Amino acid sequence: VSGVIRIVACGNPDAGDDGVAIAVAAAVRDRLAGSDRAEVFDVGPAIDAVPLLDEGGPVILLDAIRTRGGRPAGEVVRVEAGPDGLPVELGGPVSSHGFGVADAVAVARALGSTAPVVVIGVEAGDVTIGHGLSPAVAEAVPRAADLVLGELLALAPTS
C-alpha cells in the first residue's frame, strides 16, 4: 500500500459519547509513540475530514455513530467504504453530528477520492453537551484502539 496512513478522528470532545473518537485517537497515539507508521488527526466536524480522504493513502476514520435500528452503546463497528461511500445503515441521518462520516466519505467519493477507507465506529449513547463518555462507551475505547492498530498492521505489516 502506498502513501501515508491517516487516522482521522471526528467528533466533539465536550458532547458526551460524541467525543469517543477523540479518545480512541489519543489511545492510538500513545501506543504509536515514536512510530511513523501513521499520522493521527483530530478534525472535529466531519466535513473537515473530506480533504484528508483525497490524498491517496489509506484512511482509518474514527467516529461516534448511531446505526439505524440501534446497537447497544459501546459496540464497536468496522465498516469498509466502497466506491460510492459507506453502506447506508451506517450513514443514517442520526449520526451524532449533522454532517457525519458517511456524508464526508460520500462527498470525498463524489470529488474523485479512491482512497481505501475503513471506519471504526463506536455506538454512542448519551451525547449531551458537557457530559463525558458514558461508562459503556469509555470501556469500548481500548477495544476500538486495538482494532485500529490491527488495521494498521494489515495495511503496513512492517516493523
Added chain:
Amino acid sequence: MTHRSVEVPIVARVEGEGALHVKVEDGEITDLRLEIYEPPRFFEAFLRGRHFAEVPDIVPRICGICPVAYQMSAIHGLERLFEVDVPAGTRELRRLLYAGEWIESHVLHVFMLAAPDFLGFDSAIEMAKAEPALVKRALELKRVGNDLMGIIGGREIHPISPRVGGFSRAPRPRELQAMVPRLEDGLADLPGIADWVATLPRPAFDRPAEMVAMVHRDEYAINEGPMRSTTGRAFDARTYETVTREEHVEHSNALHSVMVDTGTPYFLGPLARINLNAAHLTPVAADCAKRTGLGLPQSDPFFSMAARVAETALAFEEAIRLIRAYEPPEPAHAEVRPRAGRATWTTEAPRGTLYHRYDVDDDGRILEAKIVPPTSQNLRHMEADLRAFVPGVLDRPDEELTRLCEMVVRNYDPCISCATHFLTLDIERG
C-alpha cells in the same frame, strides 16, 4: 376542516438540535413552533465559580464551528472590566484570528448548506456530484480559514492561545506569511463565486425587518463597536439587556429575544452587518456584493448568502492586510489583575452578534455568566419569517413545502443548520 401539519425534526445534532412544527387548518397557519436546543445554557451554569482565566478555555467548547467568537466576546469583556492594557498588535492579531473563523464558517454555509438549497439538491453530496470542481475549491477555501485559526489559535478545533490579556503565544511572522499566497489565490476566486451566486434561483421574499449589528468608525465591525439597528436604535454591550430581552417560550427550552420597548423580533447576521457597515466594505468585498446583485439597503433574508460571499472576500482582504503589517505582540500578553464587577461585551460571530456578561468577584471568580448567542436572538425572527413565508407556498406538495421551510431556517445559518436533512412528515387531513 382540512388539517395539515408538517414536522421537521432535526435530531442528535451536537451543535444544537431542533424541530419545526407547522399546523395548518383551512389554509391558515394555526400553530408554528421552531424548537432549538441550545448548549450555552449548560455552559452558563458550568462557568459559575470558575476562575476568569479558565473562561477562554471553556467557552469555545460551546460551538465547534465558531469557537473564536465565544473566546473573543468573553476575553474583551473581562479585559474591559479589569482595565487591561493589551500589548500593541493584540487587537490586529485577534481580528486576523476572527477573519479565519469567518472564512471557514461562511464558506461552509455558502457551499454546503445554502447553495444546495438554492439549486434544489437534496444534500451537499448531490451538489458534490454535480459540481465537483466547485465543491473541491470550496473545501480548499475553508481550509485556508481553518489553517489561519490553527496557526494563531495554537489548535484548530478549540483554540488554546487566546487568553485574557492577549495570547499565551503569538505566531511567528514567518508562519503567517506562508499563508499569504493561499489567501491571495482564494481572494482571486471570490468575484467568480459572486457571479455564480447571482445566477442561483432565489425566492424573492422582501419584507420589513429590524436588522441589528455592531458598527465601528474606522472599519467593518467585528471585535469592537457599539450596536446600531436599521430603524435607528443605538446601544452597546453595557445596555444590551435593557434594550433587548430574552423571553421564555412555552413550547421550547430555548429563549427568544425581542426588543424590550416594542416586543418585536430583530435580525442579526451577515445581511444586517453589510447593511450597517456598507461604508467599510473592502474593495473586493464591495465588488462581490455588487456582482451578487445585492443592492443596499436590503431586507430580503435570502440575500444572506450574497452577504456571506462579500464578507468572505472582506475576511480574505483583511487577513492579507493584517499579515503584511504583522509584528508579534511583545510580550505576548499583559499582566491581569482581577477586580469585582460586571463584564459585558459583544462581537460579531459569523452568525451575528454574540453577547456575553460575567459578574466577577474580587478574586476573579465568575459569580454568574450570561451568554446570548446569535441563533437564539434570531429565533423569533425566523418564526416571523416562516409565518410570512408559508402562506405563499401552501399550495405546494408536502415534500416541497418542507424543503422550503427548511430553506428559510437554514438561510439564517442557525447552529442547527449543519444538520442533515432528516424529515418525517405528518399529514393530517380532516
